[in-house]
Amino acid sequence: MSAEHVGEGAPLSGSQLTIAADGYTAEIATVGATLRSLRHDGRDLVVPFAADEVRPVFRGAVLAPWPNRVVDGRYAFDGTDHELALTEPTRQHALHGLVGWTDFAVEAHESDRAVLTTTIAAQAGYPFRVVVTVEYRVDGTGLHTAVTGRNTGPARAPWGTGPHPYLVAGPGTVDDWTLTLPAAEVLEVTPDRLIPTALVPVHDEFDLRAPTVIGPRFVDHAFTGFDRDADGTAAIDVVAADGHGVRVTFGTECGWVQVHTADHVVAEYHRAGLAVEPMTCAPDAFNTGADRGLVVLEPGAAHTAAWTIAAV
Secondary structure, three states, rough: OOOOOOOOOOOOOOOOEEEEOOOOEEEEOEOOOOOOOOOEEEEEEEEEEEOOOOOOOOOOEEEOOOOOOOEOEEEEEOOOEEEEOOOOOOEEEEEEOOOOOEEEEEEEEOOEEEEEEEEOOOEEEEEOOOEEEEEEEEOOEEEEEEEEEOOOOOOOOOEEEEEOOOOEEOOOHHHHHHEEEEEEEEEEEEEOOOEEEEEEEEEEHOOOOOOEEEEOOOEEEEEEOOOOHHHHHOEEEEOOOOOEEEEEOOOOOEEEEEOOOOOOOOOOOOOOOOOEEOOOOOHHHHHHHHHHOOOOOOOOEEEEEEEEEEEE
């Protein structure tokens, strides 16, 4: 294992790892095990950011031990109440897990592959110890990511994970692109704090099963009930008017996907990319449990989830 860590003189986003193969080039930053950029034949597939920049709006971060939100930062697990730090102050939730600003160690770095790891220390609000390993690999079929959580503590641990890429289909903005999202159900949320309310069949602006121009619609919702092929793989496509685009594929371990049109008060960020986030569980799964995809890691047990981003 190498000992690459953020130190004096390092870029703000951490040590930088480049992997490439068959026209794909991915730049990985060790802070948050972040996908900083991804290109295919020189074309951006995700919204990038500079190496010496504080990562904006969770672009490319790995989310663990939960993706999305824990409402009010509070949950009960195995008979004990827990309270997390509120890391989304405007909505008063615990947002996107605990490793987003952690400097991961580099276990392996080859021309087409990188493996990063960190340990979530037992702490107030999450008194569990979980080793998180992130593997990035590129080949002719795209960038493949696998995230594994392994419980090295003495007690059962709640677990969830997912990525946070903002996809770029081609010229223009989110409004100009066509989305195909083969999901049968959407998790409705309150308009102010995005607190989940009810899981319902897709309807109106959320029925994106056929290719649909995104236009001005606002989406910041989790979807489930995906059409999958014989091996359990689901695919989401975002395509520009010129026919170029991006596809995200994922297996049955990711039963949910958060889609966000990236509406933002900062003009530079506003609708610049479409967040497509395969997740092992729904928002607030720490409170809703296995019915919404929560994984429980027994002591010594591990769980892996994987997804692929590829050019269309």
